[in-house]
Amino acid sequence: MLAKSVIEDVLTAALATGGDFSEVFLEDRYTNNLTLQGGKIENSLSGRDFGIGIRVFKGLQSVYTYTTDGSKEGLLKAARNAAHAISGETIIHPEPLKKEIITCAHPIAINPRETEKTRKVNVMKKAYEIAKNYHSSIQQVLVRYLDEEQNVLIANSEGKFIEDKRVRSRLAIQSIASDGKQMQPGFYGPGAHKGFEFFENLNLEHYANEASRIAVTMLGADPCPSGKFPVIIDNEFGGVIFHEACGHGLEATSVAKNNSVFANRIGEKVASDVVTYIDDGTIANEWGSITIDDEGEKARKNVLIENGILKGYLIDKFNSRRMGMESTGSGRRQSYRFAPTSRMTNTYIAEGKSTPEEIISNTEHGIYTKYMGGGSVNPATGDYNFAVMEAYLVKDGKIGKPLKGATLVGNGAETLQLVDMVGNNLGHGAGMCGSLSGSIPVNVGQPMIRVSEMTVGGSKEGE
Structure with a gap:
């Protein structure tokens, strides 16, 4: 993350033209997306996204800018650009930053970033097999897997300085049933603010069968x-x-x-x-x-x-x-x-x-x-x-x-x-x-x- 001294300089620069509030939002996000169709992995995308947003208020004026340049020079440049859109008569100096310690209200047992890809694929394949074998009219099954870890730092000119980690996981199952004359879809997409333990404890029989049951039921509707x-x-x-x-x-x-x-x-x-x-x-x-x-x-x-x-x-x-x-x-x-x-x-x-x-x-x-x-x-x-x-x-x-x-x-x-x-x-x-x-x-x-x-x-x- 960023040093307090750098953030304080950025908040000060953002207020240099008379704003009355400034804020820094830093984000470092890791994502994994997998798609399984026909029993095979069709897409596998993993990535990291890093950037910083800077916001300035003056009364009921608000200016927002962002940058992927995490250097002090890059951040100060972005802060000054935001400040130039705000003008006021009084220059306010930010309050000293006071770090707030928070306890995550949503504990994570297994970090998905540290989980082998084969374990993720096995969950998807199991969901696929359950949904596909539900009924002979199920022609297609698509399973999507998502996990992400978002680390944020939020600081503002009122002295707030706080960090948070958010980990989310989701599995989406779509089944398509056909009788040769028409096609009907069924879908279920459970998700949670949890790590890989979400998938390990997920009732795949229920969710996969339900996606296919909806599709089959609607065929005869x-x-x-x-x-x-x-x-x-x-x-x-x-x-x-x-x-x-x-x-x-x-x-x-x-x-x-x-x-x-x-x-x-x-x-x-x-x-x-x-x-x-x-x-x-x-x-x-x-x-x-x-x-x-x-x-x-x-x-x-x-x-x-x-x-x-x-x-x-x-x-x-x-x-x-x-x-x-x-x-x-x-x-x-x-x-x-x-x-x-x-x-x-x-x-x-x-x-x-x-x-x-x-x-x-x-x-x-x-x-x-x-x-x-x-x-x-x-x-x-x-x-x-x-x-x-x-x-x-x-x-x-x-x-x-x-x-x-x-x-x-x-x-x-x-x-x-x-x-x-x-x-x-x-x-x-x-x-x-x-x-x-x-x-x-x-x-x-x-x-x-x-x-x-x-x-x-x-x-x-x-x-």
Whole structure:
């Protein structure tokens, strides 16, 4: 890493033209990506990425620059370039740096960088064999392996000096089933803030079989009907709807500029009484968890909506200035190439009191969505459109035939008001979230929930 004396000089140079805050973010990242297809390794990429980002504030002005030149001269040049875009009457001198010692909240047992590649390949091959042998209709299986180690140093003119190591691992399994007339995909991608022990303890039988089961099931599915129905959304990755349609609207990136339907509504009722919505970066070893954010603030549990009442937002350091509110430890970025902004970690709907069996048996006619696919949302309005990977008809309180081609269309703020049952089977699903500060690992989660009415789009065959 960098010597304190060098960092202090860089922070001072960044304030030379009148800025009131400066920050250094150093990153040293190691990654391993492997792809297995047809039982063979198709791609194997390993790399190291090193760089330093420098940020300067003056009131509500913010300037960000980065460099891969880690020499003192290179860093001072980058700092001066940032400083030239900021002008003020008073020159502020940085506070003395005080190193903060943190204990990693997400212990790592086996460093993937020190693990033989053959062990990684063996995990992939085992997952491939399980998924491929699930059923004769499985034509293709793709397995992707990822591990990364990100070492960061964060220092700023307020005296912060802190280091952190983040290690994450993920396995993604995609199966394709075919009956000669059509092809259907199935996917599962578990991940964690863990080392290679994650793969050693992973239930490959469950995840690989589930990816193939989804694909095979959808081969025999009927076209989904269109209309407005009660919709049951299962746990884990079902939470992606509220991540997109609600979570992004609670980030200061949108709220601070009044580009959110939730702006200026603290204390108002914005959801059903049974909805409590939380972002918690402290959950041990979860994929989206952090020890500190990318501004050096400690991770915390932020209750955003409690029993339907809006309690708070996700706020980064710069937007805290706009809003006059404290940072919530939510400043995140993909890498040193991005300035941080407010982002989610592990965001989920808290458990309710209903059992999944009660939710299903209390639904006379509707749609049950077991696994969600991709989608899109307009954060300013909350309007969303999501594909469903696996769905079923619910009739007379029982799950019936599988349905394909289902989409869910609606508005996040309105959907929050229509959640009328929340289950007691909270689960989390791993994913990647893209926004202004790049793509970052996040968890989405929820128990099984029921929305009293949603617009369901189906294929023309099912209309």
